[in-house]
Amino acid sequence: MHPEMIKARLRMAGYTLADVARMTNVDASAVRLALRKPSLSGEKAIATVMQKPLHELFPERWTKDGQRIRPRYRHLYEEAA
Known part of the structure; x- marks a missing residue:
């Protein structure tokens, strides 16, 4: 999901990135x-507050089964066009 879309959905729910950091006890810079x-x-903090799985918010970084995609191996997880 595009970063601006994530921010917009957070704002529509009444949250800011600072709110996400406070709610999850995560450093604001990490969020x-x-x-x-x-x-x-x-x-993880953003996904928790938005109540969405990581792979929906960050599909280029997470697989559907919750595995982290490392940039070096991204080509192994991309679907053929």
């Missing part, structure tokens, strides 16, 4: 970073 680059704690 902000998760929208730009991989950040395990930030991604």
Whole structure:
């Protein structure tokens, strides 16, 4: 999901990224970073507050079975076009 879409959905639910950090006891910088680059704690915090699985929010970083996709091995998880 596009980072701006994640931010918009959080705002529509009445939350900010700072709220997500406070609610989940995660550093605010990790939550902000998760929208730009991989950040395990930030991604999990956003997914927890949005009540969405990680693979829906960050499909380029997570598989449907909850496995982390490492950038070096991304080609192994991409579907053929």
